[in-house]
Amino acid sequence: MFLTVLCLQFIVKVLSEAPPAPPQNIHVDRWLMTWTPATEAGGVTHTVQYSSFDSNVWTDVPSCVRTPASECDVASTQSGAEHGCVMLRVRAERRGLTSVPVEACSRHGGGCTPEVSLTARPGYLTVHLSRNHSLAREHADHAKHRVYYGREGEPLREFKEGVASVTIEGLQVGRRYCTQVRYLYFSDPVGLPSCPRCELIPESGKPSGQTWIILTVALFFLATLSVGIAYVLAFRCGSIKQFLRETRYHIPEDFLLEPFPDGHHLAAACEERYDVISCVSPREPAGARRPLLDPPPSAGDVAPSFLLPVLDSEPGGEDGPETSMGWR
Template identity: 55%
Template sequence: MLFRVLFILVVVQALSASPPAPQNVHVDNWLLTWTPAAEEGDTTYTVEYSSFDSFVWKNVTSCVHKSSNSCNVTSTKAEDEHGCVRLRVQAERHGLTSTPVEVCSRHGDSCTPYFSLMPGPGSLTVHLSRNHSLARDYADHAKHRVYYGKEGESLLYAKYEDALASVTIPELQEGQRYCVQVQNIYFGKCVGLPTCPQCVLIPESKKDSKPTVILAVGLMMVLVLLIPVIAYFLICKPERIKEWLRPPYELPEDFLEPFPDHHLAISSSSPTEECWNVITSISPQELST
């Protein structure tokens, strides 16, 4: 009996629970695709649109109760003067609907701004152009709304900056990934599809960059001062350079004195006579006898 009650409660709760919202919802050349959040055979999807000057959401006729995960939404361009509509998708099951998920566009067009990102130490520059159809029609009343936040945050509910063109976002955490999403606005009202988020890493500033710059500037100043001095000596004072390059030497103290007398005496004297002792003596008379 208890098992039956628990089983009925589980079945009722499952039937009364809202279906999970679709994921990865985006438009690519007016083909809307999404990823089902769960493999449920009885779950369908409906696409809604809102025109430029209306806050009312209406069903896209060809995209109601779709069991597939895609739908062509080209027909919605005719629902607005500028062809700029907003789109959202919601899942349906047993009469219950999920939270609607707003659609983003992967490519810029007349209704979705094109932008590029340039990260710097502690900041992020979002490059945008004022050359678009809304700006030509409404001048400075047409702006860009730049949503930004850390990766994983819901950007459409995060911080944002309104700008006519490019904007730099300061005071960001270094070493952290930030994502940006941009949408056109007119008098503060969102117009057209927002861009799909783009994420970049904010680089860390080099702590030793300042001493390196100072050293480079000092070296350049030294070179600027030395080059004219070296050129002057090479052109006007070459003899001074020869003197500086001549190796040091010392002459002996008696280098310039005359030679001593005994050297001359030795060279001019005659050979010495030999001395001997007489051992015997024979006269000529003795030899004759």
Template identity: 45%
Template sequence: MLWLFLHLHVLTVLCDAPLPSRPQSVLVDRWHLTWRPAPGEEDLNFTVYYHSFKRPTDKDEWEVVPACNQTPSLWCDVGFTRAQAEHGCVKLQVQAQTRELISKPSQACSVHGDSCTPEVRLSARPGSLTVHLTKSHSLFQEYAAHATHRIYFGQEGASLQGHIISASSWTVDGLEEGRRYCARVEFTIFNKSVGLPSCVQCELIPERVSSTHAVVVAVVVVLLLVLVVPLTAYVLIFHRGYMKRCLKPPCRISEDLLQPLQPGVPQLVLSPCEEHCSVVSSLLPAEETLDH
């Protein structure tokens, strides 16, 4: 009876205790998985799970990464999981655990594009945002039109719930200027997501330049060209001498050279004087000179 009471008491305590928060910033950088606990969470262990893509009809069966099962570390080398799947298409997630309580899983995203992670680039214009994608990847070469992109899109800070399916780059119009919009992209095969998604990227939608402002800028530029160019040409043509004198460095003569010479002081020779030399008409060997 006592054992039953204690067992019920433990179950009541566990049911009333809040679940640990999900791990945050779960990132994969060249198959090195990192994460961090939620603020205020302590004494946690973490378990990493992976799902390998083998066929489009496979079920989502998650397996534990043996090296990262209930570990207190905040990183895990998951390179071996890539060899378990076709094209290296592996999904990863991390759960936090304290005592008998387990958090909800946090999906990992890839910092860099890979054979099974899309290469994503965003470009913003007033009122629109373009998600640049490419068809040059191994999945498209094998599955053709059945290999597409699922693009999650929304304002920064909001949950990216809505998505579209696109085979290549996609542009959305009618966006609010001055706001930041974000996108996350993953590969799909037969409308089933595969591999690691790209990490969320955000761009600021620039504001349009009003027509009045554009006219003012154009007028100012024209006036500068009309005034500055002729003035510069006039100065260069008619006042070159004045400009040279202004740019010429100052020349100072030593005061010693300006003082009169004192008696007994040798005069400084500024140029070599002429020497009087005899001209030798010919040279004879020493023996011939002795004979003579």
């Protein structure tokens, strides 16, 4: 009778016992996976599992099955996966009961996790993403980003997809919103998602925290540059002048009088060519007199370029040859 009561109490205790709470803060940093146990109660172990993007099967990591530790080296899981990209998760176990598995995220971007940066504006949050990654180079626009977002402290259930950067609209000003990004191949998740990042949506006219950081860095750079220039002008001006005097280049006096190198000669000027133009007039009969000037040429004739006076001598009578003057 006593044994029966003990067995009944044990069965009731086992049936009424709840499964352990899932672990928290699950991160992967350089293939070292760490987590925080949800309870300090004894008897709780953890099991780590992995899966590649082309498979829906989750496989236990051999070195991290029911381990009492809170970390696991998962570098061996990438050897059999395409591109070395795997998804990782961990669950808590106690007395045969298991918790809900929780997926890990990566703190650093890389070939399997997107690089993420945020810019907040009134009512908007821009998630800056790059399309220059290994999956995009191989699969083009079939490789996308899925951006999960939501208010801080709430589950990230809503999402948008895009090849590159994504802008989320209609956000409430004065509230913090968080995002988490992962790669997609068609509609299948690839690799580890980025760890959530949060940003405050500023009110209109108020710059965000990132804007203040940029302004501060720019002002500091300008102030440092101004101080450096003032120091050089005040205390190092003479040194600079002395350095310039010592390093200046002197042009030799015979710089422009040096002979041409061998094989190079000045070309001689070519003689100018010209054509000889002459005009020949027919000889008039003896005794004929020509006017001093010829009549102007008609429209169909071609005027001579120039006329020259010519003395014609003809054999005459007893008084000797007759001389006449004309134009040629």
